[in-house]
Amino acid sequence: MIITPASLVALRTGFRADFQGAFDVAESIYDKVATTVPSTTASNTYGWLGQSTQMREWVGDRVISDMAAHAYAISNKDWELTVGVKRTDIEDDNIGVYKPLMQEIGRAAKIHADEMVFNLLKAGETSLCYDGQNFFDIDHPVAANVDGTGAVTTVANMAVGAGPAWYLLDTSRSVRPLIYQERKPTAFTYMASETDEEVFMRKLFRFGVDGRSNVGFGLWQTAYKSTMPLTAANFSAAYAAMQSIKADGGRPLAIRPTVLVVPPNLREQALIVTKAEYLQGGGTNVNAGLVDTIVTPWVL
Numbered sequence: 001m002i003i004t005p006a007s008l009v010a011l012r013t014g015f016r017a018d019f020q021g022a023f024d025v026a027e028s029i030y031d032k033v034a035t036t037v038p039s040t041t042a043s044n045t046y047g048w049l050g051q052s053t054q055m056r057e058w059v060g061d062r063v064i065s066d067m068a069a070h071a072y073a074i075s076n077k078d079w080e081l082t083v084g085v086k087r088t089d090i091e092d093d094n095i096g097v098y099k100p101l102m103q104e105i106g107r108a109a110k111i112h113a114d115e116m117v118f119n120l121l122k123a124g125e126t127s128l129c130y131d132g133q134n135f136f137d138i139d140h141p142v143a144a145n146v147d148g149t150g151a152v153t154t155v156a157n158m159a160v161g162a163g164p165a166w167y168l169l170d171t172s173r174s175v176r177p178l179i180y181q182e183r184k185p186t187a188f189t190y191m192a193s194e195t196d197e198e199v200f201m202r203k204l205f206r207f208g209v210d211g212r213s214n215v216g217f218g219l220w221q222t223a224y225k226s227t228m229p230l231t232a233a234n235f236s237a238a239y240a241a242m243q244s245i246k247a248d249g250g251r252p253l254a255i256r257p258t259v260l261v262v263p264p265n266l267r268e269q270a271l272i273v274t275k276a277e278y279l280q281g282g283g284t285n286v287n288a289g290l291v292d293t294i295v296t297p298w299v300l
Contacts, residue, residue: 001095026111032171033121034180039181039183044181074214078211084204141153142247147249158225159224165226165227166270167262168261170256170257171259184211186213189207231273263295
Protein backbone atom coordinates (compact mmCIF):
# COMPACT_ATOMS: atom_id res chain seq x y z
CA MET A 1 0.00 0.00 0.00
CA ILE A 2 1.25 3.45 -0.88
CA ILE A 3 0.91 5.61 2.22
CA THR A 4 -1.13 8.72 1.43
CA PRO A 5 -3.33 10.98 3.54
CA ALA A 6 -6.37 9.16 2.14
CA SER A 7 -4.99 5.71 2.99
CA LEU A 8 -4.19 6.84 6.54
CA VAL A 9 -7.75 8.12 6.96
CA ALA A 10 -9.06 4.76 5.77
CA LEU A 11 -6.71 3.00 8.19
CA ARG A 12 -7.89 5.10 11.14
CA THR A 13 -11.51 4.57 10.17
CA GLY A 14 -11.07 0.81 9.98
CA PHE A 15 -9.22 0.57 13.29
CA ARG A 16 -11.83 2.78 14.98
CA ALA A 17 -14.59 0.53 13.66
CA ASP A 18 -12.77 -2.56 14.97
CA PHE A 19 -12.39 -0.92 18.37
CA GLN A 20 -15.96 0.33 18.58
CA GLY A 21 -17.50 -2.92 17.41
CA ALA A 22 -15.77 -4.88 20.16
CA PHE A 23 -16.47 -2.15 22.72
CA ASP A 24 -20.19 -2.22 21.94
CA VAL A 25 -20.62 -6.00 22.29
CA ALA A 26 -18.39 -6.53 25.34
CA GLU A 27 -20.37 -7.21 28.52
CA SER A 28 -19.82 -4.85 31.42
CA ILE A 29 -21.47 -5.32 34.82
CA TYR A 30 -20.05 -2.58 37.05
CA ASP A 31 -23.31 -0.63 36.83
CA LYS A 32 -25.13 -3.47 38.57
CA VAL A 33 -23.33 -2.63 41.83
CA ALA A 34 -22.10 0.96 41.41
CA THR A 35 -23.73 4.36 41.11
CA THR A 36 -22.35 6.27 38.13
CA VAL A 37 -21.63 9.92 38.92
CA PRO A 38 -20.53 12.38 36.22
CA SER A 39 -17.59 14.58 37.12
CA THR A 40 -16.66 18.01 35.73
CA THR A 41 -13.61 18.74 37.90
CA ALA A 42 -10.39 17.05 39.04
CA SER A 43 -12.20 15.50 42.00
CA ASN A 44 -15.64 15.23 43.57
CA THR A 45 -16.31 15.57 47.30
CA TYR A 46 -19.22 13.52 48.62
CA GLY A 47 -20.00 15.47 51.79
CA TRP A 48 -23.61 14.27 51.78
CA LEU A 49 -22.67 10.64 52.43
CA GLY A 50 -23.91 9.76 55.90
CA GLN A 51 -26.62 12.42 55.98
CA SER A 52 -30.07 11.38 57.14
CA THR A 53 -32.98 11.17 54.70
CA GLN A 54 -35.55 10.60 57.43
CA MET A 55 -38.96 12.26 57.12
CA ARG A 56 -40.42 13.92 60.25
CA GLU A 57 -43.73 15.42 61.18
CA TRP A 58 -43.72 19.11 60.25
CA VAL A 59 -44.67 20.96 63.40
CA GLY A 60 -43.63 24.61 63.49
CA ASP A 61 -40.59 25.63 61.45
CA ARG A 62 -38.61 23.19 59.37
CA VAL A 63 -35.68 21.61 61.16
CA ILE A 64 -32.53 21.97 59.08
CA SER A 65 -30.25 19.16 60.12
CA ASP A 66 -26.66 20.25 60.67
CA MET A 67 -25.01 17.00 59.78
CA ALA A 68 -21.42 16.15 60.53
CA ALA A 69 -19.28 16.80 57.46
CA HIS A 70 -17.92 13.72 55.74
CA ALA A 71 -15.22 15.03 53.43
CA TYR A 72 -14.97 11.90 51.31
CA ALA A 73 -13.37 12.84 48.00
CA ILE A 74 -12.69 10.85 44.84
CA SER A 75 -9.95 12.23 42.60
CA ASN A 76 -10.09 11.35 38.93
CA LYS A 77 -7.25 9.38 37.38
CA ASP A 78 -5.99 9.28 33.80
CA TRP A 79 -6.05 5.94 32.00
CA GLU A 80 -4.55 4.92 28.66
CA LEU A 81 -3.71 1.98 26.44
CA THR A 82 -1.45 2.55 23.42
CA VAL A 83 -0.12 0.31 20.64
CA GLY A 84 2.20 0.93 17.73
CA VAL A 85 1.55 -0.05 14.12
CA LYS A 86 4.64 -0.50 11.99
CA ARG A 87 4.91 1.62 8.88
CA THR A 88 6.27 -1.39 7.04
CA ASP A 89 3.13 -3.39 7.84
CA ILE A 90 1.04 -0.68 6.22
CA GLU A 91 3.30 -0.52 3.19
CA ASP A 92 3.15 -4.32 2.86
CA ASP A 93 -0.66 -4.46 3.22
CA ASN A 94 -0.25 -6.43 6.45
CA ILE A 95 -2.72 -4.43 8.52
CA GLY A 96 -5.16 -7.34 8.90
CA VAL A 97 -3.03 -8.72 11.73
CA TYR A 98 -3.97 -5.65 13.79
CA LYS A 99 -7.73 -6.17 13.60
CA PRO A 100 -7.85 -8.61 16.59
CA LEU A 101 -5.61 -6.24 18.55
CA MET A 102 -7.92 -3.27 18.01
CA GLN A 103 -10.87 -5.44 18.96
CA GLU A 104 -9.10 -6.51 22.14
CA ILE A 105 -8.41 -2.87 22.98
CA GLY A 106 -12.15 -2.22 22.62
CA ARG A 107 -12.98 -5.10 24.96
CA ALA A 108 -10.36 -4.00 27.51
CA ALA A 109 -11.68 -0.44 27.45
CA LYS A 110 -15.25 -1.63 28.05
CA ILE A 111 -14.46 -3.85 31.05
CA HIS A 112 -12.00 -1.43 32.65
CA ALA A 113 -14.76 -0.03 34.85
CA ASP A 114 -15.58 -3.59 36.01
CA GLU A 115 -11.96 -4.13 36.98
CA MET A 116 -11.85 -0.85 38.91
CA VAL A 117 -15.16 -1.31 40.74
CA PHE A 118 -14.75 -4.94 41.78
CA ASN A 119 -11.08 -4.50 42.71
CA LEU A 120 -12.16 -1.74 45.09
CA LEU A 121 -14.87 -3.99 46.55
CA LYS A 122 -12.20 -6.63 47.15
CA ALA A 123 -10.01 -4.03 48.89
CA GLY A 124 -12.85 -2.79 51.11
CA GLU A 125 -11.44 -4.29 54.29
CA THR A 126 -8.31 -2.12 54.00
CA SER A 127 -9.73 1.03 52.33
CA LEU A 128 -11.42 3.94 54.09
CA CYS A 129 -14.96 5.11 53.39
CA TYR A 130 -16.83 8.29 54.37
CA ASP A 131 -16.98 7.64 58.15
CA GLY A 132 -13.21 7.25 58.46
CA GLN A 133 -13.43 3.49 58.96
CA ASN A 134 -12.50 0.80 56.49
CA PHE A 135 -15.46 0.13 54.23
CA PHE A 136 -15.76 -3.40 55.61
CA ASP A 137 -15.19 -3.17 59.34
CA ILE A 138 -16.35 -4.48 62.70
CA ASP A 139 -16.80 -1.09 64.37
CA HIS A 140 -18.63 1.44 62.20
CA PRO A 141 -19.91 4.18 64.56
CA VAL A 142 -23.65 4.82 64.82
CA ALA A 143 -24.76 7.76 66.97
CA ALA A 144 -27.75 7.91 69.29
CA ASN A 145 -29.05 11.13 67.71
CA VAL A 146 -30.00 11.76 64.11
CA ASP A 147 -27.54 14.67 63.87
CA GLY A 148 -24.61 12.39 64.65
CA THR A 149 -24.28 13.36 68.30
CA GLY A 150 -24.81 11.36 71.48
CA ALA A 151 -23.65 7.95 72.58
CA VAL A 152 -22.00 5.84 69.89
CA THR A 153 -22.48 2.15 69.30
CA THR A 154 -20.50 0.14 66.79
CA VAL A 155 -21.84 -1.98 63.96
CA ALA A 156 -20.10 -4.61 61.83
CA ASN A 157 -20.68 -5.16 58.14
CA MET A 158 -18.45 -8.21 57.85
CA ALA A 159 -18.08 -11.72 59.21
CA VAL A 160 -14.62 -13.21 59.57
CA GLY A 161 -13.85 -16.80 58.69
CA ALA A 162 -11.15 -18.72 56.85
CA GLY A 163 -12.75 -19.18 53.46
CA PRO A 164 -12.81 -17.12 50.25
CA ALA A 165 -14.76 -13.87 50.48
CA TRP A 166 -18.30 -13.32 49.23
CA TYR A 167 -20.26 -10.08 49.25
CA LEU A 168 -23.92 -9.27 49.80
CA LEU A 169 -25.03 -5.90 48.42
CA ASP A 170 -28.13 -3.72 48.40
CA THR A 171 -28.23 -2.17 44.93
CA SER A 172 -31.87 -1.07 45.08
CA ARG A 173 -31.03 2.50 46.14
CA SER A 174 -29.88 5.56 44.26
CA VAL A 175 -26.66 5.45 46.30
CA ARG A 176 -25.16 2.02 45.80
CA PRO A 177 -22.27 0.44 47.72
CA LEU A 178 -19.74 1.69 45.15
CA ILE A 179 -19.35 4.84 43.08
CA TYR A 180 -18.01 4.98 39.53
CA GLN A 181 -17.00 8.56 38.83
CA GLU A 182 -16.52 9.46 35.17
CA ARG A 183 -14.77 12.65 34.09
CA LYS A 184 -14.03 11.69 30.46
CA PRO A 185 -15.40 8.56 28.79
CA THR A 186 -12.86 6.18 27.30
CA ALA A 187 -12.37 7.09 23.64
CA PHE A 188 -10.32 5.91 20.66
CA THR A 189 -7.47 8.22 19.67
CA TYR A 190 -4.40 8.15 17.44
CA MET A 191 -1.27 9.85 16.16
CA ALA A 192 -1.16 8.68 12.58
CA SER A 193 0.44 11.32 10.46
CA GLU A 194 3.56 10.83 8.40
CA THR A 195 5.02 13.91 10.07
CA ASP A 196 4.74 12.46 13.61
CA GLU A 197 8.08 12.13 15.36
CA GLU A 198 7.55 8.41 16.15
CA VAL A 199 6.95 7.71 12.47
CA PHE A 200 10.06 9.64 11.49
CA MET A 201 12.31 8.14 14.18
CA ARG A 202 10.91 4.62 14.67
CA LYS A 203 8.48 4.02 11.78
CA LEU A 204 5.54 3.63 14.22
CA PHE A 205 2.01 4.97 13.91
CA ARG A 206 0.32 5.09 17.32
CA PHE A 207 -3.25 4.15 18.20
CA GLY A 208 -4.93 3.81 21.56
CA VAL A 209 -7.59 4.83 24.04
CA ASP A 210 -7.67 7.13 27.00
CA GLY A 211 -10.12 8.39 29.59
CA ARG A 212 -10.45 9.90 33.06
CA SER A 213 -12.35 8.27 35.90
CA ASN A 214 -12.05 6.69 39.31
CA VAL A 215 -14.01 4.69 41.84
CA GLY A 216 -14.91 5.07 45.49
CA PHE A 217 -17.24 3.81 48.17
CA GLY A 218 -20.86 4.71 48.69
CA LEU A 219 -22.72 3.64 51.82
CA TRP A 220 -21.08 0.93 53.93
CA GLN A 221 -24.52 0.02 55.24
CA THR A 222 -25.43 -1.38 51.80
CA ALA A 223 -22.62 -3.94 51.70
CA TYR A 224 -21.57 -6.97 53.74
CA LYS A 225 -18.44 -9.08 53.35
CA SER A 226 -18.10 -12.61 54.67
CA THR A 227 -15.26 -15.12 54.64
CA MET A 228 -17.41 -17.67 56.43
CA PRO A 229 -18.39 -20.73 54.36
CA LEU A 230 -21.12 -19.83 51.86
CA THR A 231 -23.93 -21.88 53.35
CA ALA A 232 -27.65 -21.21 53.61
CA ALA A 233 -27.25 -20.47 57.33
CA ASN A 234 -24.38 -18.01 56.86
CA PHE A 235 -26.13 -16.34 53.95
CA SER A 236 -29.27 -15.89 56.06
CA ALA A 237 -27.19 -14.50 58.94
CA ALA A 238 -25.55 -11.93 56.64
CA TYR A 239 -28.92 -11.00 55.14
CA ALA A 240 -30.44 -10.51 58.60
CA ALA A 241 -27.44 -8.48 59.79
CA MET A 242 -27.82 -6.06 56.90
CA GLN A 243 -31.55 -5.67 57.44
CA SER A 244 -30.93 -4.89 61.11
CA ILE A 245 -28.64 -1.90 60.46
CA LYS A 246 -29.96 1.41 61.75
CA ALA A 247 -29.10 5.02 60.97
CA ASP A 248 -27.96 7.63 63.45
CA GLY A 249 -30.91 8.17 65.76
CA GLY A 250 -31.96 4.52 65.75
CA ARG A 251 -34.19 4.52 62.69
CA PRO A 252 -34.02 1.29 60.62
CA LEU A 253 -32.47 1.87 57.22
CA ALA A 254 -34.67 -0.78 55.59
CA ILE A 255 -31.71 -2.35 53.79
CA ARG A 256 -32.79 -4.95 51.23
CA PRO A 257 -29.90 -7.03 49.86
CA THR A 258 -30.32 -7.70 46.16
CA VAL A 259 -27.01 -9.02 44.82
CA LEU A 260 -24.54 -11.70 45.88
CA VAL A 261 -21.03 -11.23 44.44
CA VAL A 262 -18.70 -14.23 44.42
CA PRO A 263 -15.43 -15.33 42.78
CA PRO A 264 -15.53 -18.21 40.27
CA ASN A 265 -14.55 -20.78 42.89
CA LEU A 266 -17.79 -20.07 44.80
CA ARG A 267 -20.08 -20.02 41.75
CA GLU A 268 -21.60 -23.46 42.29
CA GLN A 269 -22.19 -22.92 46.00
CA ALA A 270 -23.65 -19.46 45.38
CA LEU A 271 -26.17 -20.88 42.91
CA ILE A 272 -27.08 -23.66 45.33
CA VAL A 273 -27.74 -21.13 48.11
CA THR A 274 -29.63 -18.58 46.00
CA LYS A 275 -31.28 -20.57 43.20
CA ALA A 276 -31.87 -24.18 44.24
CA GLU A 277 -35.46 -25.01 45.16
CA TYR A 278 -34.41 -27.37 47.92
CA LEU A 279 -31.59 -27.35 50.44
CA GLN A 280 -28.84 -29.93 50.40
CA GLY A 281 -30.12 -32.67 52.66
CA GLY A 282 -33.76 -31.75 52.19
CA GLY A 283 -36.07 -28.90 53.09
CA THR A 284 -37.31 -25.90 51.12
CA ASN A 285 -34.74 -23.22 50.29
CA VAL A 286 -36.38 -20.01 51.53
CA ASN A 287 -33.58 -17.96 49.93
CA ALA A 288 -34.26 -19.22 46.41
CA GLY A 289 -34.64 -16.23 44.08
CA LEU A 290 -34.04 -13.74 46.87
CA VAL A 291 -30.98 -12.12 45.23
CA ASP A 292 -29.19 -12.08 41.91
CA THR A 293 -25.74 -13.65 41.69
CA ILE A 294 -22.72 -12.03 40.05
CA VAL A 295 -19.67 -14.21 39.42
CA THR A 296 -16.52 -12.23 38.66
CA PRO A 297 -12.80 -13.01 38.70
CA TRP A 298 -12.02 -9.47 39.84
CA VAL A 299 -12.77 -10.41 43.47
CA LEU A 300 -10.43 -13.41 43.54
